[in-house]
Amino acid sequence: MNWNVYLPIAGNSVNIFILLGLGGAVGFLSGLFGVGGGFLMTPLLMMAGIPPVVAAASDSNQIVAASTSATYAHYRMGNVDFKMGFLLLIGGVLGGTLGVHFIKVLRALGNADFVIKVTYVVMLGVVGSYMFLESLQSLRKAPADTGKVESARPSLYVRAVRSLPWQMTFKKSGVTLSPILPLILGGIVGILAAIMGVGGGFIMVPVMVYMLRMPMHVVVGTSLFQILFTCVNVTIMQAVTNHSVDVILAVLLLLGSTVGAQFGARLSQRLKGDQLKIVLASLVLVVMIQMLADLIIPPHIMLAYKGGH
Amino acid sequence: MGSRPPFIWTAVLVALVLQAMILSSYSSAGPPSLLVVPGNLHIKESFRGATVTVSAEVPKGAGAVVELKGPVEEDHLLRKGRRGGLWMSVGEVTVHEAPSTYLLLTTPDLPPDEEGGPQWGYKALERRIRFEGSLPKQGSEALFDQFVKLKESEGLYGVLPSSLRLVGTSGDSSTVEGQFRLPGNIAPGSYRLVLSVINSGKLVEQQSAELAIDMQGLPGILFALALRHALLYGVIAVLVALATGFLMGFLFKGKGAH
Numbered sequence: 001m002n003w004n005v006y007l008p009i010a011g012n013s014v015n016i017f018i019l020l021g022l023g024g025a026v027g028f029l030s031g032l033f034g035v036g037g038g039f040l041m042t043p044l045l046m047m048a049g050i051p052p053v054v055a056a057a058s059d060s061n062q063i064v065a066a067s068t069s070a071t072y073a074h075y076r077m078g079n080v081d082f083k084m085g086f087l088l089l090i091g092g093v094l095g096g097t098l099g100v101h102f103i104k105v106l107r108a109l110g111n112a113d114f115v116i117k118v119t120y121v122v123m124l125g126v127v128g129s130y131m132f133l134e135s136l137q138s139l140r141k142a143p144a145d146t147g148k149v150e151s152a153r154p155s156l157y158v159r160a161v162r163s164l165p166w167q168m169t170f171k172k173s174g175v176t177l178s179p180i181l182p183l184i185l186g187g188i189v190g191i192l193a194a195i196m197g198v199g200g201g202f203i204m205v206p207v208m209v210y211m212l213r214m215p216m217h218v219v220v221g222t223s224l225f226q227i228l229f230t231c232v233n234v235t236i237m238q239a240v241t242n243h244s245v246d247v248i249l250a251v252l253l254l255l256g257s258t259v260g261a262q263f264g265a266r267l268s269q270r271l272k273g274d275q276l277k278i279v280l281a282s283l284v285l286v287v288m289i290q291m292l293a294d295l296i297i298p299p300h301i302m303l304a305y306k307g308g309h
Numbered sequence: 310m311g312s313r314p315p316f317i318w319t320a321v322l323v324a325l326v327l328q329a330m331i332l333s334s335y336s337s338a339g340p341p342s343l344l345v346v347p348g349n350l351h352i353k354e355s356f357r358g359a360t361v362t363v364s365a366e367v368p369k370g371a372g373a374v375v376e377l378k379g380p381v382e383e384d385h386l387l388r389k390g391r392r393g394g395l396w397m398s399v400g401e402v403t404v405h406e407a408p409s410t411y412l413l414l415t416t417p418d419l420p421p422d423e424e425g426g427p428q429w430g431y432k433a434l435e436r437r438i439r440f441e442g443s444l445p446k447q448g449s450e451a452l453f454d455q456f457v458k459l460k461e462s463e464g465l466y467g468v469l470p471s472s473l474r475l476v477g478t479s480g481d482s483s484t485v486e487g488q489f490r491l492p493g494n495i496a497p498g499s500y501r502l503v504l505s506v507i508n509s510g511k512l513v514e515q516q517s518a519e520l521a522i523d524m525q526g527l528p529g530i531l532f533a534l535a536l537r538h539a540l541l542y543g544v545i546a547v548l549v550a551l552a553t554g555f556l557m558g559f560l561f562k563g564k565g566a567h
Contacts, residue, residue, distance in 0.1 A: 002355050002357065004355060004356075004357035004493065005354065005355065006352055006353065006354055006355065006356040006357070006493070006528050007528075008524060008527075008528035008529070008531045008532040008535075009531070009532065009535055011494055011496055012493055012494040013356055013357040013358065013493030013494070014493075049463075049493075049494065061546050061547070061550055062550065064547055064550035064551060064554065065549075065550035065551070065553045065554040065557075066554065067554070068550065068551050068553075068554025068555055068558065069553075069554040069555070069557045069558045069561075070558075072554065072555060072558030072559075073558055073561065114392055114393070114395075114397060117395065117397050118395075232547050232551075235543060235546055235547050235550070236540070236543040236544065236547060237543075238543070239535065239539050239540070239542050239543025239546060240539045240540050240543055243535050243536055243539055245535070245542070245543060245546050247531055247535075247542070247545070247546050247549065248527075248528070248531065250546060250549075250550065251549060251553070254550055254553050254554070255553070258553055258554055258556075258557035258558075259557060259561075261557075262557060262558070262561040294396070295395040295396055295397065296394075296395065296396070297396070298396060299389050299396055300458075301455055301458050301459050301462060302388060302389045302390070302455045303386045303387070303388060303389070303402065303452070303455045303456060303458075303459045304386065304387045304389065304398070304459070305384075305385075305386060305387070305459075306385045306386060306387050306401065
């Protein structure tokens with residue numbers, strides 16, 4: 001029996017179960033951690049024979065479905081902070097636009113690839129290591145610290161955040177801070193995401209946890225809500241400018257990812273915040289090591305097709 | 310004068326006999342006849358590549374080569390190199406005059422790629438292809454090898470020596486047959502098959518045939534929509550994704566809520 005399906009925009013034929021499986025696995029991680037999964041899916045699709053530019057664009061399309069499904073699941077659980085999400089989104093769009101121009105300048109100077117690769121490895125390494133160590137510490141301390149009252153003086157960062165104007169309460173997240181902070185942080189993530197060519201979920205999640213001090217479960221739902229809007233924009237832009245969105249590929253991936261995202265969202269509800277963080281940190285570190293290996297080990301073929309991440 | 314007509318008639322008769330002998334010998338050795346099956350390929354929903362069989366009648370004892378050439382196109386590639394001890398893309402290279410696909414079958418007696426030979430194989434291809442842009446210090450020769458490696462990794466380039474088999478002999482001619490395995494990523498377009506007949510190291514005859522590959526059914530409709538109505542296509546892609554996401558979320562509603 002022929003289980004292959006022809007993908008007209010990718011111009012290739014791929015086994016249907018490989019695509020459903022890939023979608024399911026990445027969708028599961030998306031629902032679990034609140035990341036889009038683009039940093040995992042695009043390289044996996046390229047390994048399956050999809051051209052880089054089509055892999056990146058079609059992945060954005062399938063993330064729209066996975067994040068819709070997962071945002072809906074998290075919304076029902078009360079895990080989406082829409083107010084915070086919109087502020088981060090506005091910052092992200094502005095930062096992303098700035099980042100795209102920055103990359104154009106770098107490309108003209110001929111240093112773009114070096115900056116992209118090094119930013120990727122450094123960001124993944126810093127975020128992954130910090131999150132891993134911090135979660136490990138929290139998990140070890142947790143039983144001993146029960147009942148302890150936090151008496152330490154607020155850190156410089158906390159004092160700086162409190163000194164910002166227009167303080168407002170974000171009920172869902174249980175934090176009070178100035179809207180300037182999520183706008184700035186969203187902007188920084190937007191710049192980094194544009195430089196790296198990804199949605200930025202894996203940077204946004206630690207930013208929400210550590211900089212905005214939001215509870216992990218609300219972080220996951222809110223991050224997914226923001227990713228949904230980003231990917232709608234990217235899908236339409238890619239379809240119009242590059243004609244690189246393969247609907248058949250996206251539909252097969254999203255059939256797997258929407259189901260996977262539901263299971264991921266449910267498991268995320270059962271796990272503790274620190275457990276979630278430590279698993280995400282491990283995943284980020286594995287991807288960082290893989291990228292570092294690609295930078296150090298000489299490639300088998302010294303030419304590659306243009307496009308993709 | 311009286312003996313002249315019989316002489317003329319004898320000369321005409323001899324000429325006719327000679328001509329008949331020449332024609333009969335030509336038709337039995339025969340001009341090479343290239344047959345391609347199928348002559349058209351349709352890429353549909355479950356397409357995963359195809360096998361194309363070629364057969365040709367060639368003079369007995371002659372060698373043969375069949376090339377399958379895709380449409381010539383420009384390729385935009387990234388060249389990898391080492392910067393600061395790390396491997397990464399160091400520049401863009403544009404490839405001109407390269408066929409999208411190049412597959413070659415030869416009879417066992419022929420080398421797949423005659424050094425300096427003008428007719429076929431990678432050497433002939435190398436003379437035609439031009440590279441522009443960020444070229445390495447070693448020149449475009451190293452780049453050509455890497456280009457072939459890249460294309461071979463996709464199954465689009467390949468040299469298959471001894472893959473044209475002798476399947477029959479009749480009189481002064483032999484029939485050779487071989488198969489091209491076209492990968493699932495073969496692009497639609499007009500492909501050219503060229504048969505070259507080689508005798509004593511010299512090209513004695515060439516013949517070509519066409520192979521048309523087109524996209525039909527749902528892939529064809531979506532491909533046309535993506536190119537001609539890009540915005541509509543993008544909006545449909547987003548709506549399909551949103552609808553599926555909500556549908557899945559709704560289907561899991563009962564089981565998911567806590």
